[in-house]
Amino acid sequence: xxxxxxxxxxxxxxxxxxxxxxxxxxxxxxxxxxxxxxxxxxxxxxxxxxxxxxxxxxxxxxxxxxxxxxxxxxxxxxxxxxxxxxxxxxxxxxxxxxxxxxxxxxxxxxxxxxxxxxxxxxx
Numbered sequence: 001x002x003x004x005x006x007x008x009x010x011x012x013x014x015x016x017x018x019x020x021x022x023x024x025x026x027x028x029x030x031x032x033x034x035x036x037x038x039x040x041x042x043x044x045x046x047x048x049x050x051x052x053x054x055x056x057x058x059x060x061x062x063x064x065x066x067x068x069x070x071x072x073x074x075x076x077x078x079x080x081x082x083x084x085x086x087x088x089x090x091x092x093x094x095x096x097x098x099x100x101x102x103x104x105x106x107x108x109x110x111x112x113x114x115x116x117x118x119x120x121x122x123x
Contacts, residue, residue, distance in 0.1 A: 002056070003030040007037050013045035013121055014038050021056025024064070031069050038078065045121045046080040049114070053090050062097045070104040079107045081117035 002020045007013075014037045016030055034046055080101070084094045094110055101108035111117035 002026050005030060005033045005037055007041045007043075008047070011045065011047070011118060011122060012041070012043045013047050014041070014043060015047045015049065017049045017052070019052035020054055022053065023056055024061040027057055027061060027065050028068075031065060035069070035072055044078045046078060047114075047117055047121060048080055048082045050082055050084045050090060050094055051088070053084070053088075053094075055090065055093075057093075059093060059096050062093065063100055066097065066100040066104055066106070070101070070106060077107070079121060080109075081121045082108060082110050083114055083117050084110060084112065086112045 002022050003016055003018045003026055005014060005016045008015050014034050016034055018030070022030075038044060038046070082094055082098065084091055088094075091110075098108050098110050109117075109120060111120065
């Protein structure tokens with residue numbers, strides 16, 4: 001599996017760590033698991049770590065995913081902090097994800113380090 005999701009009780013947040021190549025099926029499965037964990041733990045905070053992400057999906061996949069999950073994420077007022085190192089080759093794709101989500105009314109923001117992402121999620 002190229003992703004892992006877990007609940008972080010100290011942050012009251014769901015963390016999803018992505019690594020390697022992610023297919024569209026991987027993206028859908030990760031999003032569904034994040035939504036399930038968010039509902040189970042009654043949190044709207046998501047920390048998405050894309051530091052080890054290398055690809056495998058397209059921007060069209062990201063566009064479709066944002067479209068499909070926008071309503072569910074808005075219903076719980078989800079807030080997602082996405083971590084991607086500044087020099088990563090995937091910054092453009094992650095920036096596209098942020099823009100697509102924001103255009104759909106979702107609260108998504110990119111950070112280049114974990115602590116900044118956590119600070120934003122918990123303020």
